[in-house]
Structure formats: C-alpha cells, structure tokens
Amino acid sequence: MIKELIQFTETALADETFRNFGVKPKEGLHIVLQVEKTEEQTLISDKAEFVVFSKKTKELTPLHDKCAAWAQAAWMVDTNKCFDLPTKAIHSASPFCFALKRENLEGGEKFAENKKAGKSQMYERINAYFSKAAALLDADEEKIIADAFRIVLNDKTRLHRWLDESGTFQEVKDSEYVIFYLDLPLETYAAASRKYLKQNLFNTPNYTVKDEEKPEEISHGTSNWLNGFPTKKPFLLHQSATFDIAGRINSKEALILHEFSDMSRRRLFPNPLPLFVMKDELSDDAFKLFKDDAMSGGETKKGYLEIIEELWTKHKGNLGNYYLLFMVVGEVKDFDFVSRFDFNLSPDESPWKVKNSFNIKNGEKQLFTVRDLNNLLPSFFNNAFVYRWFDELEMKNFKSSNTYLMTMKYRKSFYDYIYKSKRGGLNGKIFKEILLASILEDISVDEFITNPKYPHPYHSSGYGLKTKLDILFSLYNHFALPHEKNSILMASKIIELKPEIEAIAVGKADLVRDDQFAFAAGQVIARIFMQSATSNRHYKYLEPFFKYADVTSFKSAIQDFFLKYSHAYYENRFKKVFAQVMAHEWDGKLGGFKDSMPLVLSGVVYERNLLLNPKGENELETDEQPEPTN
DSSP states (O other): OHHHHHHHHHHHHHOHHHHTTTOOOOSEEEEEEEEEEOSSOEEEEEEEEEEEEOTTOOSOOHHHHHHHHHHHTTBOSSGGGSSSTTTOOBOBOBTTEEEEEGGGSTTSHHHHHHHHHTOOOGGGGHHHHHHHHHTTOOOHHHHHHHHHHHHHHHOHHHHHHHHHHTSOGGGOOTTSEEEEEEOOOHHHHHHHHHHHHHHHSBSOGGGOEEOSSOTTSEEEBOBOTTOOOGGGOGGGSOSSOSOSOSOOBOHHHHHHHHHHHHHHHTTOSOSSEEEESSOSHHHHHHHHHHHHHHTSOOSSOOOHHHHHHHHHHHTTTOOOOEEEEEEETTEEEEEEEESOOOOBSSTTOOOEEEOOTTOOTTOOEEEOBHHHHHHHHHHHTTTOSTTOTTSOOOGGGSSOHHHHHHHHHHHHHHHHHHHHOOGGGOOHHHHHHHHHHHHHHHHHHOOEEOOTTSSSOEETTHHHHHHHHHHHHHHHHHHOOGGGOOSSSOHHHHHHHHHHHHHHHTTSSOOOSHHHHHHHHHHHHHHHHTTOOOSOOOGGGGGGGGGOSSHHHHHHHHHHHHHHTTTSOOOHHHHHHHHHHHHOOOOOTTOOGGGGHHHHHHHHHSSSOTTSOOTTSSOOOOOOOOOOOO
C-alpha cells in the first residue's frame, strides 16, 4: 500500500496549484505580530493585525491566506508529537507561531477546570514550549527573534491587551483557536517545520537508521502515519516472529505520507480513493478528474462511482489494476486490490428490470450499472444507514433489531459488490434474507392512515412493502447461484397468476400448483380480513401467518381465521378458491413452503382482490389502499 500511495501522492505534489488548494485558516482569531530590529536589540512591536475566520467567512483576504500558510507550516503532526506534553494544549510546533484553543485562556472552560483541579495553566508552560521550539533553529538571528516572541507572550498583560484590541476575542468560541504569528517569510516557517517533521514523522527513534550519504536524513524508520507502535502493549507484538517490526520507510517517504494526510483532510481526493498501480494514461486521467472536481468550486464533490463511471466510459470498459483505499477519520478501513472493475451489472449491458407488479407510483425501474444498484440499496434495508460502510452503528437508529442485524451483517458484501466488483459475497439466499427481513419489518410497523390530503386511507408501509416485493421478484435470480434459481421468485410470476386465480374463482380451472396455492392463500387471508370491524386495518394482523414453517400449520391458521368471521357474507368466487386452498397438498416441486411466503404476501397486497365480485356484481365495497400521491 505504501508504495502505491507514495507514487500517487508524488503526482499530486508535483502540481503546485492542486497541492495548496483549499488551505484555510483555523477557525478562530488570528493575531499577526511584527518584528522590530535595531542595532541594539530585536523586539516585537505593540502593533498587531487581526483577522477572524469561521465557517461563515465567505471571502478570504490576503491576510487570511498568509495565516493559513503559516499555520500549515507550523502545525504539530498530532497531539502525541506536540511540544506541550502531556497536557497537549498548545498545538503549534514552531518558534514563530503559538496556537491554542480559546478554552485554555483565562475565561475559558478548560482554564476553569485546570484551576479547580490545581493543574498548570498554559501561561506557565510558554517557556517550556519555546525551549523545545528553539531547538529547530540553527541561525542565531532566528533564535533571537524566537526569544523575543517568547518574552512578549510570557507577558500576560501584554498578551491579553492584544486579545482585547482585536475587538472579537469575546466572540471566539471555546472550541476555536487563538493563534499568534510572527510576520516572517513562509520559507522561514517551512525550514523549521522540515526539521520538526524529520524528527517526528517516525513513531519511535529506537528503529531509525541515518542515511550514510546524507546524515541529516533517515534511511529506515518506523512510520508514524496511521501507525501505533506497540512496544508498551506486548499483546500487540508478534510472539513468534524473528523480527520486531514488519517494515520501515525513509525520510522522504514519511514526508510524502504526511502530505497525503494533509491533502486528504482538505478533501482533495474522493473516498474511497483508487490508486492505480501503473503510471499511465489511466492514472493520469484519474488524477485530472480528482483535480478538476476538487477545484471546481462545487459544494458537492463527485463520489468514487461518479469518477469511475467517467473513467469507464473514456477507456471503453477497460478499467482495473488499482488499489482501493477507504479511510474514515484518519483510519484505514479498507485497502484492497481491484484487478478488474465491471461498472455494468450485465456483461452485455442489458438492464436489470424491476417490474411494477403492484401498480405503484414510479414502480418500474431499469438498473444498468452498479451505481444504479447503489441508488436502490436503501430500499433493501428500509432506508437504514447502509452507506456508512464502516461506521459504528447504534441499534436505536433502526426501526428494528432485524434491520440493524441485516445492515451490520451484509453492508460490507454490498460494498465489495458495488465498489470492487467482488460479486462472490452475495447470493440468492442472502438477497432473499435481507428483503424478507425488511418486508416483515414493514408489516410490524405498519399503520392504516386517514389523511385529508389523500382521497383514500392508506398503509404507511404499503409503498415500501410493495416496492421490496417487486425488487425481490425482479432481482432475485440475478443474485442467485445456479442451484438457488427459484421459479417462484420471478417477476413474471404474479402476472401469470392473475388469470389463473381468476379462472379458479369462476370454476373454469383447478388449483394444482404450489405457486397458485401461495398467491391464492394471500388473497383468501386479505378477503377474510375485510370482514373485520376494526377501524385500524394495518398489516400487523399478518404477522401470525408468517411464523409457520409447514403448510399444514399455515392452513390451520387460515381455517381459524375464517371461523372467526364465518358468519359474514362471502362471494361464490371466494368459496371456490378457499375450498381449493384448503384442499391443496404441497408437492414441493417449486421449493419449500417457506420460499412461498413472498407470494403469499403478494396475494395479500395485490392491487385488487380477485375473490371479490367484479364491479357491478354485488361487490362488497372495500378500500383499495391507495398510496400517497407525494
């Protein structure tokens, strides 16, 4: 990974405009001080320039830009490498810059906590900070300037006079910065920073080896980049290996990785990031896309799939041979090689069709690419946080524990399928498990809603439930392995069953197949429930029917349900179908009984119950459960 990342970052660093794009000041108050030199002494002027930066700042002034560049060249690698250990309140690492959060100054929350606990305050540690920072300097003149800076900041009265003169100090939030700078050339800052980085871009000095030809450089060392050295944690060490550490890098490589982290924090790259192995036209085109997108000024940057789509189109489907790096909050969550990427779902570019079997609004869809599949994915998981591919998720944010478990269990499989063309992690069994869990959740939370905005009452879960049934029937066989192919779970099945159930209802045919039984059973259950006097006609009444694993128990439940409302009027169409449903013997030619549950549910929610008399023929009125119009 390190080799490919360094190769890619070198390309980015070679473009000076891109390298420095998006560098902004820290949020808070910035105070720029002037150096005054005479023949006798070097002083810091009382006059200062002030500028504030926040998320509301729309335009940057030249002074904003200066402060941003100075801070970038004066910042610590991380809090473990700062000059204010163990307190870690001072975040600059330069003799010409002094940065801390407002909370550590008098009047701040952290200041009050320290006072109450009897801990040292930032004011008391200024000398110690500059003692370490001054070690970065070689020239005597620079050391004199740094010492003058130390003296004025050590004068608490003078320091707070500048804060008051800014006119904005009281508006600075505790979480924002107050940063003092000396107005010096950027190269002066950068020279000190380079020396600081050489010392601190390695995790520990115990395994560093100096370059024989360039003693100021490190030829081998343990990288500090996303790497915690486990010498104090024996349980993390190799117990049987003959070596102490797995690998080391040199000073140049360590600095490049540091630069990559800095550019990543500015969101100059997509996440995940494709790192092409070969330095060729494809990698050049990818970098150009990253650059154009980052510098476009748009609020929404292109995602990985949008960039991959452009590369796929330009290179006519010849895409692959790259590593995919996914990072979250500075932590590598995934790094994997993609030998070949298939943007299309089908090799012949034909679409996966989601049919509209239940006549819902915008129900029919065509999926051509993995990007289309990705856009449909929330429907699989009841709009759960599936796009948070590697985040820690809390069950309280999900409708049910089932959806939470399905998301945690299978989101990585979909990520691999969509982002890396690794299609072996999904199959028909998994796909059906996810959709059925989501469907059962819809049933469990459904409410029957009357709203004056809509002409008819409707089910709160009706649209989502029917959508998922369409997805299950339409896409199942695209995921199923050869031995999992199931003729029951086909989009054409419901269309075929409608005339067959119609013929059975009028006595022109008999119920002979398992799929006919399943759909007809759903129609029977829905027709019986129409006799219920309850005003809340939600789908929750279906839950008991889906707990049975065998057809005999299922039919007994239907029989008991009918007896509950046997006194009511039923059409002859219903009686004919009901009789054949109860008489049917499951033959298993189309799979097990549990496989038929989606068809049973399809019979329940079908747009019109076929067991009712056609309109005008003594029909029992019932609402058709219309969907919301918006």
